[in-house]
Every structure is written in structure tokens, then in C-alpha cells.
Amino acid sequence: MSDNKIELTGVDRLHNPLYNHGTAFTEAERDAYKLRGLLPPRVFSAEQQAERSLANYRRKPSDLEKYIYLIGLEDRNETLFYRLVTDNLEEMMPIIYTPTVGKACQEYAHIFRRPRGLYVSANDKGRIAEVLSHWPHDDVDVIVVTDGERILGLGDLGANGMGIPVGKLSLYTACAGINPAKTLPITLDVGTENGKFLADPLYIGLPQRRLRGEVFDELIDEFMTAVYERYPNAMVQFEDFANINAFRLLHKYRNQYCTFNDDIQGTASVTLSGIYSALRLSGGKLAEQKLLFLGAGEAGIGIADLIVSAMMDEGLTEAEARQRCWFVDSRGLVESSRTDLAVHKRPYAHDFAPQKDLLAAVQALEPTGIIGVSGRGGMFTQPIVEAMAALNEQPIVFALSNPTANSECTAEEAYRWSGGRAIFASGSPFNPVNFNGKTYVPGQGNNSYIFPGVGLGVVAVKAKHVTDEMFMAAARTLASLVKEDDLAQGRVYPSLQRIREVSAAIGTAVAEIAFAKGLARIERPENLPAFIEAQMYQPVYEDTL
16 A cells, blocks of 8 residues: 555544645545544645745744744644745745754754654664664655764754754755655764753753763664664765764765765765855866865865865876865864874875964965854954955855854855955855945855755665765756856855755766766666656645545
8 A cells, every 4th residue: 555545534644744634635535534523614725725834934933933833834744844845945944954953953852842753862772673663664765863962063962953854854855855754863862961951851862971982883883784674775864973973984884885974075065066156256277276174073174075086086186186175273274293183184284384373374375265164153254354355356255154153254244354255155044245236145055955966866766875976976066057147146056946956956967976886776767867856756735535
């Protein structure tokens, strides 16, 4: 029996968000499912329902209240939720994801209504397969898992981090049409170092310090084994793990399972795409750029690694490409005389005189672009942006840290301090800026441009692995979809209104690589773009009779 013919009647159907149509159940459905009397008698269209829901949403007094409203709608009627979000994505993405999801995670224990996804805790060691067996769906395509240790720029939020995989999977569906019935958000609750949460009697997670070392690794091994025993074709996205685990887990599992880390690879891809677009404005080749990163964590190193690969495609050796990527961390310039560097920073520790801070590094290195992934707001100060503008006709200034308060500078600051010449992008959204009579539309380097399309391509062809080559293709595809009108406004990414078009194109590019590299587990369709588009879920009520 197919999912849309599932035998649910009466209150059970009204209370199942995948199959509930609410007041849009037809007269025939109301009779067939014994709903007569359980609903108001008037039948409404999906359009009317969406109109009512949008009005209710816009009446909410704060972004957090809007988030709570949307999550409540998702809990009641997923089709209507995705209809509303898809039709109003630019308005609602900052609510269901950055920046509002960060606030929601901080308050998650106190706004908790109804559980979503699976919680696998340290207490489940030895029986994780049993816990996974409790999930009611036997066909899962995409899993997003977090341990909540590095939520956006907010730090360790423990089990409250469940808002992140829930939000990410909402974007998989809204942006790329991944069937919501085939998605699974998971939080690995291995404790928290957040003293406020440990002291909070309402905190929903285990009130204990984090697992570390061998016991943590054993839990992750058991989890990954259990996942792929039950869901052998699923794609697992690691999300918001701390640096001490993120790189290690990615390298450990990427060639064993179909998995990737969005903070490392997705961020890298969307940033590389933004740089490709920026070069259409400033001129020059990628291999000619010198890029200086503020922050040397998983996002920064991931971006640099992908840029190095892209520069090598333009003819540089790996050593030459690495020499064009520089880092400043909390202790100054990452350079070869330092003895305090973590393993992941060492490939970018070049021979150079020590520099105490970002401004000194800008003045000494004369970069063409600065990329902020520090998680610290206001770090791109006026002297820094002015120095970049003095060195470059159109300096690249990417302030990518989330949420908005953690952005290294605002769009208005970047344009004003550079005399309107900066090519700006940010991680969180900023409103258009009017400067000297010209309106600039800042680009948002949001990973949602990348990971949904990558997931679509991987899932559609049942790819065995997710590769860096796929993220390279995603970056180039996204950049190719930026129109001249976008660039004229200073925007280095397409409008979010085109996100489904973007995701379909990226999905096709990813699928092409899967077939070319022998990673696809299906026969190649005759018309691959049409096949990819046909896989995309549409938020419409199906006739279930």
C-alpha cells in the first residue's frame, strides 16, 4: 500500500501532519475518512488556507513568535507549511533558519511543544539500532545530525540544538523538493558544557558534561553503523559539530558512507560561488587572488581547501594555491613560526613575519579579499575596510558569520567605508543599502543555495558518496545562474525566489558527476534534468481516494 493510501481515518488523519488537509478535505474525503462533524462544514481551498496562515503569521509580534507559529503549522499540516514557506521563502527563511533559528535553539527547552525527529543520547549506547527502529518511516533519504556543540556562532547548545537539523531539513524540502516524509532530524545528546543549561531544571537534554575521547567515538561508530543498516541509501549530513570532531568525523566516514559536513563543505561551496561572481565585477582570475580569512575553524579551512582545488584547476600547484590563502586567528596571523597551531591550520602556516591582528595582516599581505568566519561581530572595522578599499578598486568583503549579531560588519558599513566599492556578502540577510544615490542589494552567502541541490542530486541517483568535486560543480553552477541584473545591484547570488531552479540545476550537475565517477546506483535516465525535476516534491494536496 502506498503512503498516500495509508489507512488513517477520523482524528488519526487530522493529527498526522503528513496526511492532514485540515479544512481542505473534500466532501468525498470527509465521508471516506469519517471526518464528517470533526471539521467545520465549509471546504476551503489550499490557497485560502495559505492566505489565512500568512495573515496569522504576519500578526505575530516577534520573529521568535513567528518561528513558533511556523513550527506549530509544520506539526499540524506539512503540506500547508511547505506551501506557505515555498511561496514566501525570502520572508520566511530568516525565521525557519538563520538568524531566528539561533534564538529558537537558545530558548528551545522553554518553547518546546511537540518533539520532532529522534534524540539519541549517551544513555542509548549499545541499543542505538533499537532507538532508530522506533522511527515510523522505513524509507529515509536525508538525515541531518548534530551534537549541538557549535550552533552557529552561539556555542554549545546541547540538545537544544535540535532546531538546526529540523530547520535544515525544512530547507531541503522548501528549496529542493526533498520529500519531507523521507527526512529525519537527529540530535546526538552527549551532554553539554553550557553551564546555564546544566543549571536549568527545564533543559531537555542530559544534565551532564560532554562525552569525549574513545567513548564518544564508540557512540558515533555505533550510530553510523545503525543508520546504514536501516537506511543503506540515505545521505547523512553532519551539522554543527565542534572543530575538534568535525574534520575528524568527516575524514573518517566520507569514503565509508554517503556523508558530508555542511559547515565545512557547504560553506566552502557557497563562498567559492560568491567569489566567482565577485570576479565578474572586479575582473581577474581566481588563481590571481590573495584571500585573507578571519577565523581558522571548520568553515574557514573548508573554504580555503575548496578554493585551493579550484585554483589548481586553473593551473596552480597545490603549494602555489595554498600560498594565496592566509589566516588570522585569535592569536594573530597563522604563520610558520607559531608552535600553537592545530593540525587543520598547519597547511596554511606560511613563512611570513608575525602579524598581531587582522589590520596588520591586511597592510602587510595586501589581499584582494577578506573572508570573515570568526563568529565574532564587528571584527571588520572601519580601518580594515578602508585599507582594503585603498588596496583594491573593488575589494571582496565577505562577512559570513551567523547570526546577524555575529556578522563581521554590516552591509551598510562595508559600502560606506569602501565608498560604495566593496563587493559584499554576508551569512545572515541584510536589507538593501542606499549609498550616494545608488541602491545595493547585499548577497547572502547562505548554504541553502548549495546543500539542498547537492542533496537532491545525491538522493535522485542514490549516490554512494558525496565528493568535493560535487561541491565544486555546485559552486560553479550557482555562479553561472547569477544574472547581469543581479551583479549590477552588487548581488553575487541569485534571488532566493529562484531557489528551486537553482537547486534543480545543482542537482543535475551533482548527478552528472555521480554518473561520471561510477557513484550512481541507478541507470542513467535519458533526460537527466527532467528526471531530477520530476523527483522534486510539490506542496499540493494529493487526491487520496
